Amino acid sequence: xxxxxxxxxxxxxxxxxxxxxxxxxxxxxxxxxxxxxxxxxxxxxxxxxxxxxxxxxxxxxxxxxxxxxxxxxxxxxxxxxxxxxxxxxxxxxxxxxxxxxxxxxxxxxxxxxxxxxxxxxxxxxxxxxxxxxxxxxxxxxxxxxxxxxxxxxxxxxxxxxxxxxxxxxxxxxxxxxxxxxxxxxxxxxxxxxxxxxxxxxxxxxxxxxxxxxxxxxxxxxxxxxxxxxxxxxxxxxxxxxxxxxxxxxxxxxxxxxxxxxxxxxxxxxxxxxxxxxxxxxxxxxxxxxxxxxxxxxxxxxxxxxxxxxxxxxxxxxxxxxxxxxxxxxxxxxxxxxxxxxxxxxxxxxxxxxxxxxxxxxxxxxx
Ligand code: ADP
Numbered sequence: 449x450x451x452x453x454x455x456x457x458x459x460x461x462x463x464x465x466x467x468x469x470x471x472x473x474x475x476x477x478x479x480x481x482x483x484x485x486x487x488x489x490x491x492x493x494x495x496x497x498x499x500x501x502x503x504x505x506x507x508x509x510x511x512x513x514x515x516x517x518x519x520x521x522x523x524x525x526x527x528x529x530x531x532x533x534x535x536x537x538x539x540x541x542x543x544x545x546x547x548x549x550x551x552x553x554x555x556x557x558x559x560x561x562x563x564x565x566x567x568x569x570x571x572x573x574x575x576x577x578x579x580x581x582x583x584x585x586x587x588x589x590x591x592x593x594x595x596x597x598x599x600x601x602x603x604x605x606x607x608x609x610x611x612x613x614x615x616x617x618x619x620x621x622x623x624x625x626x627x628x629x630x631x632x633x634x635x636x637x638x639x640x641x642x643x644x645x646x647x648x649x650x651x652x653x654x655x656x657x658x659x660x661x662x663x664x665x666x667x668x669x670x671x672x673x674x675x676x677x678x679x680x681x682x683x684x685x686x687x688x689x690x691x692x693x694x695x696x697x698x699x700x701x702x703x704x705x706x707x708x709x710x711x712x713x714x715x716x717x718x719x720x721x722x723x724x725x726x727x728x729x730x731x732x733x734x735x736x737x738x739x740x741x742x743x744x745x746x747x748x749x750x751x752x753x754x755x756x757x758x759x760x761x762x763x764x765x766x767x768x769x770x771x772x773x774x775x776x777x778x779x780x781x782x783x784x785x786x787x788x789x790x791x792x793x794x795x796x797x798x799x800x801x802x803x804x805x806x807x808x809x810x811x812x813x814x
Contacts, residue, residue, distance in 0.1 A: 450512030457507035482650035527596035708769025732800035735777035
């Protein structure tokens, strides 16, 4: 296995589309790194440059310490699993998995041993004689993964491999790929637009937007300490509530307020927020950090309920102030009705603040 290093990697497509802009990523040996971001942010292009399927416009790519910019895909010792599986329809499952080894002139016995081993790992031993059209979506995806496993590559690359599966199967395959990662002790780079997939699978997550890396971190770092308003809103479901607030001083306290919501800035944050007095900041609070209260305090969000979503283990409320809609994650025990006026106390230690101009978090720590 091997590490993958991207140094100032840039991709400009014909017609001057800058798809990836000076990206730096270090994928350690045996690490599972997820590239995540909205459609068009450049994550597939980045993966395809690692695979050698796209030329690198600028910057350097190393796999296992070796510069790979000009190496052909077949010489990079990588295997890629695609969203559409890319199986050969006229070949059996066995032949699909054996194909890459045959063209590399592996001995027959070695091919058979590797295909059998992969089939066993993926629990598709019963399917080896079938053609892809006689398989379910999940089974096809397993064959596509099997085809990568038999190669025993230094690095596995996954491009949205679960996007064509239904919700239940996605959850199952997510866990299967995670346990495969552990079992093979493999280096893996995985692309998805789905932040839940990223959070549940990645040792390290790279959040991209418009070709630029926003933040690299482990799942909890991204959740608890997002570097900017974009990452704060992208990671987490339901998303963080982010509202524009005015900052002012009253009775020796610094207060951030929008219609219906008042936050008294905690003492340990005053020093930083002071310079924002008389200006606007974005205030962010996660749905689970708004605590229902019957006795409103100064620190309070007052709003009326417009939608109630009971999920069984928890309930999501959509509540409206005059200026903003907030989502609250609450316990199912409380009996709410649409139209109720309700009060919530924000957990002040968890509230985030972002600069209005740069949208950068005021309290982010490297
Ligand atoms: P993602 O995988 O995050 O959805 P992509 O890497 O596919 O994003 O695309 C990044 C940007 O590059 C997008 O603006 C997309 O339209 C553009 N792009 C992708 N492939 C090509 C291409 N072959 N030629 C020109 N522009 C492309």
